[in-house]
Amino acid sequence: MQLQGLLKQQKYRQALEEIKKIRRTNPEIEFTPSEAEIWLLRGQQEFQKSDFKQAETFSRRALELGLSGEAHYWVSRCLLLQNRLDAALELIQNAFEQESLPKDYAICYLKLLLLKGDTATVEQLIDKQAKRFSAAQLHWAKGVLALKAQQPHAALTAFTKIKRPLTPGDVPDAWVAYTQQAVENWQAASSILGLQVSSMWGFPLGKPKFLQQPILQRLATLQQAKTGEPPLDPSVQSGDSESQEAVTALAILQMSDRGDYHEAAHALLNLGHRPIQLPQLKALRPTLLTLAGQQALMQGETDCTEIFWKPVLVEQGFNPQLAVNLIAAMDANESYREQQRLITQLLKWVEKDGKQNPQNWTGDRLNLTLANLHCRLADTWMAMGRSRAALGSLQQAERIYPTAPEVIGRKGLVAFTEDKYEEAVKLLSQALEQGCRYEEVYAMLLRCWEKLDNPQAQLEARRRFGKHFGDLNPEAEVEFAPWLDALYTQNYSFFQRLVQTEKKSDPPLRACQIFVAAVQSPPNSGGRVSLNQEQAKQQWDALLEEISDEQQIQTLQAIALSVQLFAKREKGIAALINPYVARLAELGSAYPEAREAHLIVLAVKETNPKKLEAPIRSYLDTTPQPGNALAQIQLHVCRFGWSRNLIPALEAALKREPQNPLLLLARATTYPITMPEYEELKQQGFEIARRLQDAKALQAFREEQAFVALRQTQAVLPDPDDFDDFDEDDMSDVVEAMIRKMFGQKIPKAELERMLPELKRQLLNTMPDFEDDEDDDFDFVPPFGFGKPKPPKRGFGR
Incomplete structure (x- = not known):
C-alpha cells in the first residue's frame, strides 16, 4: 500500500528505496509495476525537468533490468538531446540486429538513420527486412523518403495511412499538414491544424488544435507567415464576460472529465470575483473546489489546497472536517496567522456543538478534542513567536484534560526548552506511548537523548516510535564518527x-x-x-x-x-x-x-x-x-x-x-x-x-x-575559506563557481555560458534569506551524516 501511494504521488525515488527495503527480507518478490518500469518512470520524470543525463541514467537502469522497447526509446531520445546521435544510433542498431528491439519500436532505428542522413540503409531495410516493421512504420519511412526525393504527393499518400503515433510524442497530423503546405494546399493544412476554430454565439469554443502541440504551432506560424490568414490569436476577439465565462465553463468541464480538478479549479478562480452568470457553473463551484483541494494535497501542492478550500468554508457554511484538513494544509504552508484564526473558530464550533448535541460527544470525546485543539493552538502561537500566548493555551488544555497524550507531549517540550532533559524524556516517551503523533514530540525526544549523550537510548526510541513518523530501519543507516x-x-x-x-x-x-x-x-x-x-x-x-x-x-x-x-x-x-x-x-x-x-x-x-x-x-x-x-x-x-x-x-x-x-x-x-x-x-x-x-x-x-x-x-561545494569575510556581493561569484563545478564537464562550454545567467538566477532564488538571522549563531555544517531525523522548524522545541 505504501509503495502504491508513493507511485500515485510520483515519488519514484522513494518508491525504489521502498522496493530495496522490501527485497532485503524478501528478495524474490515481484512488483506491479515492475522495478524496471519504475526506473523508467523516474527517467521520464527527470526528462520532464530537462535533466537528460540523469534521465538517461535511470532509463538505462530500466534497460538493464530487462525492459526493452520503451526503455530503448527513452535512452536514445536522451542521447539525442545531449547531441550524441552516434551513441543513440549504436544503441538502437545493436538492439535491432540482436532482435531485442520490439517491433513497435523498430521505427526508432529508421528515424535515427534518417537523422544521420543514411537514406540508403533505410531503403535497404524497408525493402529487404520489411517484416521487421509495422505497416504504419513502413508508410512513414516511405513518406519521408518521398519528401527527400521531392515527391510530396507520394509522401502525402503514405502519411495519410498513419492513424496513430509511432513513438511517444509523435503527431501524425503534423506530417500530413507539412506535406499539404509543401504542395500549397493551405485550406487542407488549415483544417488539419484547426486554424478555423469552431464557434458558438460568435466566440471560439475550446482550445485550437494547433496550440496542443509545439510542432503544430510551428506549422501554424509558418502558414500564417506564408498566407497572412487566419490570425493566430486563440483568445476571444470581442467577447464580453458572459461569453468568456461560457468558454471557461466548457474548459472546466473538459478538465473535470479528465479528472484534472486542480487545473479546472484554477480556471474557475481565474474568473475573478465577478458574479457567476451560468447557474450550472455556480452549482459546480463548491464541489469542484473541494475535489481540487484534495487533489492538490495529494500532489503536494498545499498552497493550492489552501487557495481552494478557504472560499468553500466561507461560502458553504462552516464544515468542521474541512476545517481540520485545511488546518493541516496551512501548517504545511506556514500560514500561521490564518491557522490560528481557523483553530480558534473550530474550538468555538466544538464547544457550541458539544452543548447543542451532547449525544455526539459521549465519554471523554469532547474534552479530549478541546484539549487537542488547544495544543494545536499553542503550537501555532509558538510558530508566530508568541510564547506567552502558547503557554496560556497549553495551560487551558491541561485544565480541560491533564492526562491527554497531546498535553503530556507539549509539557515534555516545555521541559526540553528549560533544559530539563530527563524530565522531558519521561514526558515525551509517555506521550508517544499513549498515542501522541505530533512530530516535534518525537524529534525532541531524540534530541533529549542526544543532549544526554545516550545514543543507544536514542536508537531504541527510534525503533519504538520511528515507524509512526517515517523514520524506518534506523539500524541500516550510516553515521561516521x-x-x-x-x-x-x-x-x-x-x-x-x-x-x-x-x-x-x-x-x-x-x-x-x-x-x-x-x-x-x-x-x-x-x-x-x-x-x-x-x-x-x-x-x-x-x-x-x-x-x-x-x-x-x-x-x-x-x-x-x-x-x-x-x-x-x-x-x-x-x-x-x-x-x-x-x-x-x-x-x-x-x-x-x-x-x-x-x-x-x-x-x-x-x-x-x-x-x-x-x-x-x-x-x-x-x-x-x-x-x-x-x-x-x-x-x-x-x-x-x-x-x-x-x-x-x-x-x-x-x-x-x-x-x-x-x-x-x-x-x-x-x-x-x-x-x-x-x-x-x-x-x-x-x-x-x-x-x-x-x-x-x-x-x-x-x-x-x-x-x-x-x-x-x-x-x-565552494571552499569554506571562500566564506571568510563573506559579503552578500560575493554570493553571485560563489554560486557561479558551484555551477561550473557541477556542470563544467557535462555541458559544452558555449552552452554552459549561455545557460549560466538563468542557472544562477534559479539557484540564488532557492537560497534562504539570512537577513533576519544576524543574531543567530551560524556554524559551518557540511553535508555529511546520513539518516538522522531533521530538527524541527518551529514550536516549543526550537
Whole structure:
C-alpha cells in the first residue's frame, strides 16, 4: 500500500528505496509495476525537468533490468538531446540486429538513420527486412523518403495511412499538414491544424488544435507567415464576460472529465470575483473546489489546497472536517496567522456543538478534542513567536484534560526548552506511548537523548516510535564518527572547520583539534600546512596520558592520519609521527582492533607496497576470516585517499574467494569511482551480498555509498575559506563557481555560458534569506551524516 501511494504521488525515488527495503527480507518478490518500469518512470520524470543525463541514467537502469522497447526509446531520445546521435544510433542498431528491439519500436532505428542522413540503409531495410516493421512504420519511412526525393504527393499518400503515433510524442497530423503546405494546399493544412476554430454565439469554443502541440504551432506560424490568414490569436476577439465565462465553463468541464480538478479549479478562480452568470457553473463551484483541494494535497501542492478550500468554508457554511484538513494544509504552508484564526473558530464550533448535541460527544470525546485543539493552538502561537500566548493555551488544555497524550507531549517540550532533559524524556516517551503523533514530540525526544549523550537510548526510541513518523530501519543507516567525518574530507579547510565546530569532543576529535591549533601557516597549493611540532607533541602526549589504552587506539590513529594527510613534509615530521604509529603497534598485542588500526595507518602512510607485505601477512595469518579482514582494511584506507597499495593482496585473496562480496567491494575501491571497473565490481559484490543476505557486507555497501555521496557533495561545494569575510556581493561569484563545478564537464562550454545567467538566477532564488538571522549563531555544517531525523522548524522545541 505504501509503495502504491508513493507511485500515485510520483515519488519514484522513494518508491525504489521502498522496493530495496522490501527485497532485503524478501528478495524474490515481484512488483506491479515492475522495478524496471519504475526506473523508467523516474527517467521520464527527470526528462520532464530537462535533466537528460540523469534521465538517461535511470532509463538505462530500466534497460538493464530487462525492459526493452520503451526503455530503448527513452535512452536514445536522451542521447539525442545531449547531441550524441552516434551513441543513440549504436544503441538502437545493436538492439535491432540482436532482435531485442520490439517491433513497435523498430521505427526508432529508421528515424535515427534518417537523422544521420543514411537514406540508403533505410531503403535497404524497408525493402529487404520489411517484416521487421509495422505497416504504419513502413508508410512513414516511405513518406519521408518521398519528401527527400521531392515527391510530396507520394509522401502525402503514405502519411495519410498513419492513424496513430509511432513513438511517444509523435503527431501524425503534423506530417500530413507539412506535406499539404509543401504542395500549397493551405485550406487542407488549415483544417488539419484547426486554424478555423469552431464557434458558438460568435466566440471560439475550446482550445485550437494547433496550440496542443509545439510542432503544430510551428506549422501554424509558418502558414500564417506564408498566407497572412487566419490570425493566430486563440483568445476571444470581442467577447464580453458572459461569453468568456461560457468558454471557461466548457474548459472546466473538459478538465473535470479528465479528472484534472486542480487545473479546472484554477480556471474557475481565474474568473475573478465577478458574479457567476451560468447557474450550472455556480452549482459546480463548491464541489469542484473541494475535489481540487484534495487533489492538490495529494500532489503536494498545499498552497493550492489552501487557495481552494478557504472560499468553500466561507461560502458553504462552516464544515468542521474541512476545517481540520485545511488546518493541516496551512501548517504545511506556514500560514500561521490564518491557522490560528481557523483553530480558534473550530474550538468555538466544538464547544457550541458539544452543548447543542451532547449525544455526539459521549465519554471523554469532547474534552479530549478541546484539549487537542488547544495544543494545536499553542503550537501555532509558538510558530508566530508568541510564547506567552502558547503557554496560556497549553495551560487551558491541561485544565480541560491533564492526562491527554497531546498535553503530556507539549509539557515534555516545555521541559526540553528549560533544559530539563530527563524530565522531558519521561514526558515525551509517555506521550508517544499513549498515542501522541505530533512530530516535534518525537524529534525532541531524540534530541533529549542526544543532549544526554545516550545514543543507544536514542536508537531504541527510534525503533519504538520511528515507524509512526517515517523514520524506518534506523539500524541500516550510516553515521561516521565526527573525527572520521573530518578526515574523510581530505581537505584541510573542511577538516579545520569540522573539528572546530563539533560540540562533542571525544579523545580522537581532541587530537584533531590539537593539530588545527598547532597549525602555523595557511595551506599551500597542495593543501598542506606547517605544524608547530613541539606544541602538537606536548599536547598530544598530555592527552594520551589522560585516557585508557583502549581509548588511545582511535586517538593515535587520528594523530597519525591528520599529520599524514595535512602536514607539510618538513624536517622532523617523520620523527613526530613514528612514535605514535609504534605505540599503536604495541597496543595490538592486547587489542585486536589496534592491529587493524595500525595497518590502516601504514597503508595510508607507505608509498612502497612491498613494505606492507610482511605486516599484512602476519595479521591475516592470525585472523579466522583473512579475506574479510583484508577487505575491511582497504575499505578504511580508501577513505583517506585513493590507494593501490593493497591490490596484490586483494587479487590473491579474490583468487581464493572469488564470491566474497566484501573483497569485491574492496577491490572496486582501488579504482576511481568514475571508472566502469568500480561500478562493475561493486555491483557484482552487492548482488552476492543481497542474495546471501550478508548483513555485514550489506552494511559495508551502505557505508561505501554514503562515503561516495559525501565526496560527490563536497566536490561541488565552494571552499569554506571562500566564506571568510563573506559579503552578500560575493554570493553571485560563489554560486557561479558551484555551477561550473557541477556542470563544467557535462555541458559544452558555449552552452554552459549561455545557460549560466538563468542557472544562477534559479539557484540564488532557492537560497534562504539570512537577513533576519544576524543574531543567530551560524556554524559551518557540511553535508555529511546520513539518516538522522531533521530538527524541527518551529514550536516549543526550537
